[in-house]
Amino acid sequence: MTNDLPVTGSQARVRKVKPSAFDLRGSSFPTSDGGGDLLEISLGPHHPSTHGVFRMDVVLDGETIVRLKPVFGYLHRNHEKLGEGTSYLGSMPYTDRLDYLNAMTNNWAYAIAVEKLAGVTVPERAEYVRVILAELTRLLNHSCLAGFLMQDCGCSGTPLMYAFREREKILDLFESLSGSRMMCNYQRFGGCRVDPTADWLEGARRLTDGYSAFLDEYEALLTGNEIIMARTQGVGRLPAALAVSAGVTGPMLRASGVAHDLRKVDGYGVYPRLNFRVPLGDHGDVYDRYMVRMLEMRESIGILQQALRDLPGGPILDPKAKQRGLRPKAGEAYGRIEGPKGEIGFYLISDGTGNPARYRVRAPSFVNLTILEDLCLGHTVADAVIILGSIDIVLGEVDR
Amino acid sequence: MEALEVLRERLCARFSGIEVALIPNASPSGQSSLLLSGSGLREVAYFLRDDPALRLDQCSNVTGVDWPEREVVDTVKETQPGAPGEAPTIVERKIKRTEPGCLEVVYHLYSIALRQGPLVLRLRTGNRTDAVTVPSFTPVWRSCEFQEREVFDLFGVVFEGHPDLRRILMWDAFKDHPMRKDYVEPDDYEWEPTPHGDVLAKARKHYPVPMAPGATDDPATAGKISE
Numbered sequence: 001m002t003n004d005l006p007v008t009g010s011q012a013r014v015r016k017v018k019p020s021a022f023d024l025r026g027s028s029f030p031t032s033d034g035g036g037d038l039l040e041i042s043l044g045p046h047h048p049s050t051h052g053v054f055r056m057d058v059v060l061d062g063e064t065i066v067r068l069k070p071v072f073g074y075l076h077r078n079h080e081k082l083g084e085g086t087s088y089l090g091s092m093p094y095t096d097r098l099d100y101l102n103a104m105t106n107n108w109a110y111a112i113a114v115e116k117l118a119g120v121t122v123p124e125r126a127e128y129v130r131v132i133l134a135e136l137t138r139l140l141n142h143s144c145l146a147g148f149l150m151q152d153c154g155c156s157g158t159p160l161m162y163a164f165r166e167r168e169k170i171l172d173l174f175e176s177l178s179g180s181r182m183m184c185n186y187q188r189f190g191g192c193r194v195d196p197t198a199d200w201l202e203g204a205r206r207l208t209d210g211y212s213a214f215l216d217e218y219e220a221l222l223t224g225n226e227i228i229m230a231r232t233q234g235v236g237r238l239p240a241a242l243a244v245s246a247g248v249t250g251p252m253l254r255a256s257g258v259a260h261d262l263r264k265v266d267g268y269g270v271y272p273r274l275n276f277r278v279p280l281g282d283h284g285d286v287y288d289r290y291m292v293r294m295l296e297m298r299e300s301i302g303i304l305q306q307a308l309r310d311l312p313g314g315p316i317l318d319p320k321a322k323q324r325g326l327r328p329k330a331g332e333a334y335g336r337i338e339g340p341k342g343e344i345g346f347y348l349i350s351d352g353t354g355n356p357a358r359y360r361v362r363a364p365s366f367v368n369l370t371i372l373e374d375l376c377l378g379h380t381v382a383d384a385v386i387i388l389g390s391i392d393i394v395l396g397e398v399d400r
Numbered sequence: 401m402e403a404l405e406v407l408r409e410r411l412c413a414r415f416s417g418i419e420v421a422l423i424p425n426a427s428p429s430g431q432s433s434l435l436l437s438g439s440g441l442r443e444v445a446y447f448l449r450d451d452p453a454l455r456l457d458q459c460s461n462v463t464g465v466d467w468p469e470r471e472v473v474d475t476v477k478e479t480q481p482g483a484p485g486e487a488p489t490i491v492e493r494k495i496k497r498t499e500p501g502c503l504e505v506v507y508h509l510y511s512i513a514l515r516q517g518p519l520v521l522r523l524r525t526g527n528r529t530d531a532v533t534v535p536s537f538t539p540v541w542r543s544c545e546f547q548e549r550e551v552f553d554l555f556g557v558v559f560e561g562h563p564d565l566r567r568i569l570m571w572d573a574f575k576d577h578p579m580r581k582d583y584v585e586p587d588d589y590e591w592e593p594t595p596h597g598d599v600l601a602k603a604r605k606h607y608p609v610p611m612a613p614g615a616t617d618d619p620a621t622a623g624k625i626s627e
Contacts, residue, residue, distance in 0.1 A: 246541075247458055247543025334508050
């Protein structure tokens with residue numbers, strides 16, 4: 001793909017680079033301090049540590065990374081063009097496919113953008129149900145992320161499988177509510193598609209109450225672990241100023257100590273009525289990114305308990321809200337929410353017809369990748385792998 | 401945040417050589433935008449980022465919009481003097497004109513420090529073919545780096561001053577810009593055992609497909625056997 005030399009055979013392709021021969025992009029090639037040769041390694045695209053089909057073009061001086069260029073687009077299917085070719089409702093199931101973990105929050109972000117564009121109101125019960133599902137998604141995403149990150153660190157299997165055990169319980173809830181484990185297609189403009197039953201709510205309550213025990217177990221295994229601390233502390237530090245400038249959002253931004261959570265800042269849905277704290281990191285390294293997510297899950301449990309307790313009755317969907325035949329009048333809207341990975345936003349331009357004239361996805365994974373090179377410079381390849389893991393990307397969303 | 405009209409006045413007073421137009425947004429979202437044109441726009445961006453009342457330190461979203469050339473019909477009312485003693489008649493005339501196309505880049509700016517936003521900025525290119533350059537805001541907000549590359553890749557807007565302007569989602573040898581409205585997909589039809597509907601119409605362009613009795617080539621009815 002981009003800038004490529006032919007990739008054949010092994011995935012990690014090592015070759016010697018002559019500085020004079022290297023002028024593929026017109027950028028100057030870094031030189032070795034120690035007088036040795038530089039190595040260019042292609043890490044990926046089919047490597048387990050890249051979380052999908054992702055390639056890093058790494059130049060090494062000895063073991064130290066002196067340049068790293070991410071290369072992606074392998075999963076590009078022009079999602080935004082597909083959105084222009086279908087009705088507003090028709091894009092809803094496509095938003096599931098951006099991210100295999102966060103279908104519910106992607107649905108919500110899209111629904112919010114369309115509701116802003118068309119001026120649709122949402123019944124209170126639906127707002128609560130949306131919060132419940134978003135927080136379950138956050139638990140799901142952060143548990144899995146911790147598992148994947150530990151896998152990248154080299155603790156093969158165990159933490160990931162523990163996380164997957166919990167993930168399966170949440171996916172069971174999603175399935176019984178929406179009919180699908182991962183591709184939920186659950187939110188609608190002006191509410192949600194089906195009303196959760198009393199049984200379902202009881203199941204969600206049971207899961208929420210039991211989740212602390214899982215987190216205690218998980219943290220006993222990982223948080224204080226000496227090897228994990230040695231491996232992740234001080235690695236991939238992201239200064240707060242760079243994080244803000246680079247548009248980094250979500251737990252990654254908060255791990256750098258910037259208090260910015262859209263649930264507080266925008267106060268969308270019923271979040272202003274719920275009591276929760278926003279955990280912040282001090283150092284902005286990989287360990288802080290892991291820790292912030294762990295603490296966020298504890299807060300999510302609190303939010304879930306409040307939302308399940310306060311859930312009002314009433315309709316789940318605004319009966320006057322149009323779904324299939326929605327034709328917002330000409331204009332535009334940008335709607336965003338705090339997804340588990342960061343700010344997920346949708347920008348829509350309507351020309352008054354049934355299809356959007358422009359449908360844009362602001363994917364958190366894509367923007368968060370901007371600073372990957374800055375984080376990795378001066379570290380080793382093994383560190384680059386866990387830095388990438390701590391950014392929390394899903395390639396379906398990066399490539400769109 | 402201050403009203404867009406006030407901000408527009410402030411920008412016009414401070415920067416000579418730029419024009420700022422307010423683009424109203426009739427939708428319930430109410431997110432109107434400022435259209436910037438002229439020279440030295442990057443200075444304006446630095447100002448928006450550093451001004452103590454705005455401090456728009458986060459450029460959240462950068463995207464392109466393609467506005468192809470289109471025909472617009474304007475209705476003009478003309479008063480024609482009537483015959484002496486009669487009232488003048490009003491005649492409506494419809495004038496067709498072609499509105500030139502352009503590419504637009506939209507920036508959504510927020511302030512994390514002051515918790516305000518969005519300020520929606522728009523830049524427009526001169527046309528869709530040869531005057532497609534706008535200044536890059538990557539030196540101002542680092543988050544533009546990949547997003548402007550994406551706009552370059554999918555829409556063909558050239559960002560002047562971007563440190564590393566390459567394709568990002570499509571491969572380097574790719575020629576066209578797929579998000580443009582007039583983009584034509586490559587004809588990459590693959591053999592289908594049972595073509596029907598518009599797939600059948602496509603198949604016929606590549607090799608002879610036996611026609612069912614009573615079937616037509618019309619894509620709407622192709623593959624269906626009429627009574």
